[in-house]
Amino acid sequence: MPKGVEVQVLSRALMMCMRKIVTYSKVILLNGAIVVIAFGAALFLEWFDAALSFSSYYSPTSLSLGVATLIIGCVFRFWASLTFYENNVEVLSLKSQEVFLQKGPYRFTRNPLYIGITAIFFGAVLMVGTVTGIIFSLVLFFFWQLYLIFYEEKDLEKKFGDGYRKYRNSVPRWF
Numbered sequence: 390m391p392k393g394v395e396v397q398v399l400s401r402a403l404m405m406c407m408r409k410i411v412t413y414s415k416v417i418l419l420n421g422a423i424v425v426i427a428f429g430a431a432l433f434l435e436w437f438d439a440a441l442s443f444s445s446y447y448s449p450t451s452l453s454l455g456v457a458t459l460i461i462g463c464v465f466r467f468w469a470s471l472t473f474y475e476n477n478v479e480v481l482s483l484k485s486q487e488v489f490l491q492k493g494p495y496r497f498t499r500n501p502l503y504i505g506i507t508a509i510f511f512g513a514v515l516m517v518g519t520v521t522g523i524i525f526s527l528v529l530f531f532f533w534q535l536y537l538i539f540y541e542e543k544d545l546e547k548k549f550g551d552g553y554r555k556y557r558n559s560v561p562r563w564f
Contacts, residue, residue: 416470419480420463423506427459427513434514434522447518459512466505468494485544491556499562503533537562 438445472493473480480502494501507530514522542562545553 412471412474415474415480416467420466420470420505423466424459424463424509424513427506427510428517430510430525431513431517431519431522434525435517435519437521438519441521443520445518446520451515451518455512455515455517457512458508458515462505462508462510462512464505465494465501465508469501469505485541485548487548489545489549489552489556491560495560497560498564499557499560500533500537503537504563507533 435445437443470480472490472495476488476490478486478488478490498504507526510522510529511526514526542557546557549556
């Protein structure tokens with residue numbers, strides 16, 4: 390193989406490797422920040438428990454369930470974020486996406502990012518043992534439900550038509 394070709398092959402391999410490193414770094418930083426924010430919110434809500442005279446339900450069981458729920462949430466968030474970044478789609482966006490993805494976790498659920506963020510927050514709440522956190526988790530889930538039904542799904546149906554309707558009918562919103 391001529392030296393010029395070897396350099397080109399090596400250069401392409403290095404660029405692919407660098408893209409992967411950047412992509413994984415973005416996934417870890419974004420979702421790591423979400424975990425930190427979830428714990429900050431759970432600890433803040435613990436203060437409300439004290440102000441409202443709610444007793445903490447913290448126990449080894451709630452800690453174990455919280456860790457398991459948080460890990461499941463992180464898996465969903467990491468996998469969905471990685472799928473987005475690998476397809477040049479923004480993860481943080483206040484509007485529905487311009488790209489219709491049906492791979493990765495999107496084969497099993499239409500909303501793995503929302504499942505992930507809700508599970509991360511709920512896991513943190515269980516680990517801290519805050520009653521108001523449980524209530525807030527239910528409010529958060531209800532908010533996602535309304536947002537998806539009344540905004541995002543309608544927008545995706547307008548953008549992608551029959552393809553999205555077929556996908557919506559075959560893949561569950563949550564599980």
